[in-house]
Amino acid sequence: MAPVFYPGKVLFTYDLRSLVYVLASAALNAVGAWALLAAMRSGGKASIVVPLTALYPLVLVLAAPIVLRESISLLQAFGVACALIAIVLLST
Secondary structure, eight states: OHHHHOTTSOGGGSOHHHHHHHHHHHHHHHHHHHHHHHHHHTTOOHHHHHHHHTTTHHHHHHHHHHHTOOOOOHHHHHHHHHHHHHHHHHHO
């Protein structure tokens, strides 16, 4: 979509690393949408499946200390705890 929104910049002027990130992001987005639809098709209730899939930032918060060597703040830890409690409450 970049050539449409930025007509002066040709697609192949981007470096290969950026293009790989874009393609990986698109592929993961497609896999996520497919997983959501597969969960709904196999009998999952929308009131449970959709909120659980909306918790994808939880993965990023838990991966940040490992991948980026960041520390989790107290507020983030509280948010993670609330999200885990919400998962338990939604699944029962």
